[in-house]
Amino acid sequence: MSLDAVLARIDADLDAALDRLMALLRIPSISTDPAFKADCDRAADWLVADLASLGADVRKCPTPGHPMVMGTIGEGARHFLFYGHYDVQPVDPLNLWHRDPFDPEVQDTPKGRVIRGRGAADDKGQLMTFVEACRAWIAVNGSLPCRITFFLEGEEESGSPSLVPFMEAHKDALKADLALICDTGLFDSRVPAITTMLRGLLGEEFTITGPDKDLHSGMYGGAAMNPIRVMARVIAALHDETGRITVPGFYDGVPEISNALRAQWEGLGFDAGAFLGDVGLSVPAGEAGRSALEMIWSRPTCEVNGIWGGYTGDGFKTVLPSKAHAKISFRLVGQQDPLAIRESFRKMVRDLLPPDCSVEFHGHGASKAGQFDTSDPAFEAARRALSDEWPDTAAYIGCGGSIPIAGHFLNIAGTTPMLIGFGKDDDQIHSPNEKYDLESFHKGIRSWARILQALS
């Protein structure tokens, strides 16, 4: 087992690895939109074929939604799961993309070469870093140094409706020494990271109805209640003047971080000005008295992800609409209970409604936050392996996003999750012009090769 030979093989095979990634990126596997169901299926088929070409015993497993891809490969005393997802976010607003999101290419930019296209970073590019590391290892050594179970999902971007029942049904196959998850980022270009704190997510969509049909605002304006006005009042009421969320009981179970962790985070030299400056902002918008890093790693939030109602086309229409709609998500931390918050939120909205207005709710996923034990020596081994590949020493960090699968591995199969990824803050995941640095892809593959050796 020569690590150097595997790393050399990875370097030599990079162009072919890129070609494979491009083929996967060209499949528009948008899981949230039923119009792309066949494409999700096609992406799963592609992965089954690719893993089979490595010698894996792999199959596409149907679910009520999009299929899972499960396969095993390798022998050895140690057994690791690997999780990634092959589905991607929708691409609107399409007019802000500089090229077809599903016609990916490698581009030269002032900051280096990037792979541009929907899913490049989230999560097809990340997923393939691990697959390519296994491919190189097998090419050099004939087999892997451990047993790997691949577990690839196609519903991560649409709330994972099939995930928990599927995991319950395959609990035994998911028991392993660790669950490796590649869906997170570096701390920065020099500092790789193992993510040990994740925020939870609660998604809610709701529709407020006033009159039972759209009305003429001249004829009814002033007499009939306008549901957009009610919606605005509800949304405006969700935060107080200090930026705290007003849903009753919302902060139950929100812990303060320890002084030790706060000190470690302060030592990271996070540049809030540059972080916000990258997106055209300068003033942190969260709770008064909290740093930007604290807000995104360790504080809960409430965001409006979408709103619509009335006439939204060109020109003007003096309509007093019947309905207003919004999609809202809460990011959760510590021991916050998503289901209790859902009930409290819905009650708060109902209490804010004036007479004659009604509301309908539709839930979109509910997951608790995760904070993972790093006492297993495998964590320090993986951290050293990462530190060998990148300029600076790897850090244990938090993450503002929600990766419910991490908690599910622990709670359902008793398998500790280890989250390692190579994304960067400017990857524009979920946004137009998503990219993945070629360096993330290349050094990501090399990192996994090092970690495979370190853990085996």
Next chain:
Amino acid sequence: MSLDAVLARIDADLDAALDRLMALLRIPSISTDPAFKADCDRAADWLVADLASLGADVRKCPTPGHPMVMGTIGEGARHFLFYGHYDVQPVDPLNLWHRDPFDPEVQDTPKGRVIRGRGAADDKGQLMTFVEACRAWIAVNGSLPCRITFFLEGEEESGSPSLVPFMEAHKDALKADLALICDTGLFDSRVPAITTMLRGLLGEEFTITGPDKDLHSGMYGGAAMNPIRVMARVIAALHDETGRITVPGFYDGVPEISNALRAQWEGLGFDAGAFLGDVGLSVPAGEAGRSALEMIWSRPTCEVNGIWGGYTGDGFKTVLPSKAHAKISFRLVGQQDPLAIRESFRKMVRDLLPPDCSVEFHGHGASKAGQFDTSDPAFEAARRALSDEWPDTAAYIGCGGSIPIAGHFLNIAGTTPMLIGFGKDDDQIHSPNEKYDLESFHKGIRSWARILQALS
């Protein structure tokens, strides 16, 4: 000049009159949407041909937007303008229509026969009541008892951008004894009306920008300002808890109605419960302590006509959007100054913005309210003529909608407007399934024949 013969001719010709209206309704002349520009032109051509068939000297007059139709017919000492508009509102949400909005038909309903289709009531059906009255009069008598100048617009539903410059340029042709305008309603099925108070209209569209691109709510949520949240705060701030509008100076120039007019309105027996019940509501939503009739006829309002931002498609997307948009309109009364209110509104919005957010405004029309002098004996003559046709005596009423043309006739050409129409509250103008009662159409034609005689 036998009025009875004209009325008999109208009755005998009703089916042919309906066929003509149907042909006009089949042209989708949506003025606010550039995709229908050729259709607006086609509707103007149709009217030119129809008026020419009556013997009018008529032509299509180009403007920077949709054309005007102008024509004259008849001789006599007295000269009246007639105004209507051939453009119609957009038809979305299309899925709520029970048939193609531009495939009109006459339908039997529990409340009587109706003409169903976009524009049936607003304003093609109303416009044609006057044209058909002239046609019957000419068929019976060979000519009209007075001179009529037709002035038909194609931009009424999109803020009339070309109207004022066009009227200024044709000021002399628009001088007449009265300007008859057919774009208003009956008081109810029994009581016809001459509308003497109209609300003004101020339209504003604005976009609030936070981050300069759409962001991932997990990565930035809590740190970056969400423009939908800001938009909600702005809209929620536009009314106080008593339903009054908070734009500084908004109520400057808003008069209280006289006790005499209040008594007359109370005598009309307006049924606010039924008015709201027709649209699924029960509680008046306006200023505390004001009746529903007072709210829609004599009080100013602020309505949100449309709002949009972020992800509005199927499923869920945890985006923190860059922009939020809204369309807002104010209905104005008395001496309220639309331009002063526009400036005050824009300043108020700017003052409510947090750091890092910006706003862009786009104005959509600004017209003052109108209150018209009824001392000319022609008003009483027209009121008696209307009263002869309908079960009960005609009333002078207010109207919640805005018909800027009325003020323009007075201010530009010095011609007093007289607003007479036959729409009903349940016509669903600007909404799906717009209709015009066959009775409105038939008795409307007969009403104009009586008025032509009374005024000549």
